[in-house]
Amino acid sequence: MDDLRDPLHPMASGVDAQHVMAQHYHDILVQLGEQPEREGLLRTPQRAAKAMVELTRGYRDDVATLVNGAIFASDNREMVVVRDIEFYSLCEHHLLPFFGRAHVAYLPAGQVIGLSKIPRIVDMFARRLQIQENMTRQIAECVQQVTGADGVAVVIEGQHMCMMMRGVGKQAASMSSSAMFGRFLEDPRTRSEFLGLIRPR
Numbered sequence: 102m103d104d105l106r107d108p109l110h111p112m113a114s115g116v117d118a119q120h121v122m123a124q125h126y127h128d129i130l131v132q133l134g135e136q137p138e139r140e141g142l143l144r145t146p147q148r149a150a151k152a153m154v155e156l157t158r159g160y161r162d163d164v165a166t167l168v169n170g171a172i173f174a175s176d177n178r179e180m181v182v183v184r185d186i187e188f189y190s191l192c193e194h195h196l197l198p199f200f201g202r203a204h205v206a207y208l209p210a211g212q213v214i215g216l217s218k219i220p221r222i223v224d225m226f227a228r229r230l231q232i233q234e235n236m237t238r239q240i241a242e243c244v245q246q247v248t249g250a251d252g253v254a255v256v257i258e259g260q261h262m263c264m265m266m267r268g269v270g271k272q273a274a275s276m277s278s279s280a281m282f283g284r285f286l287e288d289p290r291t292r293s294e295f296l297g298l299i300r301p302r
Contacts, residue, residue, distance in 0.1 A: 122150035156191055159228030167225060168247055171215030178251075180291070182206040183219045184299050192263050193230035201259035201275070204299040205240065207250035208284055208291070214248050222247075233259045233278050241280035252283030254295045 126146035130137045137146065186203040203223045207214075226239045241255040256279045265272045284291045 119147075119150045119154050122153055123147045126150055156189075157228060157230065159225045162225040162228070164222070164225070164243060164247065167221050168214065168218050171218050172212050172247065173215070174211065175209055175213040176211075177209050177213060180206055180208055180294065180298075181213065182295065182298050183216070186220045186223050188223050188227040188257075188259075190227040190229070190231045190233075190236065192261060193232060195263040195267070196230070197262040197267070199231075199233060199259045199261040199263070201257060203237075203240065203258075204254075204256045205244060206254045206285070206295045206298070207244055207248055208252040210249055210251045212248065214244075218247075219244065233257055233261075233276055237278040238280045241282055245282050250283065252281075252285040252287075252291065254282070254285040254292070255280045256296075256299060 123146040126149045127137050130142060130145065135142060137143070182204065183206075184202075184204040186205065187200075188203055189198060189200045191197065192199050205219050205223065222243050223240055226236050226243070229236075237255050237257045240257075241253045244250070244255070245253045256277065258275060258277050260275050264274055281292060285295060286292070
């Protein structure tokens with residue numbers, strides 16, 4: 102995939118891309134049989150383009166900038182868990198939303214990451230065109246890379262509008278995905294402790 106942090110990439114500024122997308126949204130409305138000039142739709146192409154730029158801002162995020170040096174020396178070796186992190190994403194197959202909660206844990210190996218950075222990492226990968234399985238692994242790999250932890254675990258629970266409002270139309274269905282590295286993968290007791298901590302209360 103192209104690097105959208107490249108200043109020469111059309112999405113780098115967001116402004117030019119937004120104008121082009123608005124024109125395309127206008128054309129889509131016409132193809133749907135609508136009248137983009139009617140009052141209710143008059144500014145819809147611009148609003149939709151602006152929303153799409155915001156919903157895909159993860160492409161323009163940079164891990165180093167996001168973490169911003171918030172890695173701190175620590176003697177703590179016990180599991181750190183951040184649970185119930187809300188996320189919203191767009192499925193890359195239909196451009197329809199999927200959303201839910203992410204649970205992230207790591208086992209520090211001499212350093213810890215600032216608490217707010219884990220939800221920011223989740224958002225960075227969620228705010229891209231995604232499938233849940235890939236997003237789960239990307240978050241785990243990023244936390245592992247940034248923290249150098251002895252183990253990282255991520256579980257994501259999501260609901261997918263591409264399944265709920267089209268196709269099979271199953272509104273109550275949800276999906277769970279996980280990625281485990283290090284001791285979470287190797288030690289069943291560590292994995293069991295994590296899964297117990299994120300179990301619904």
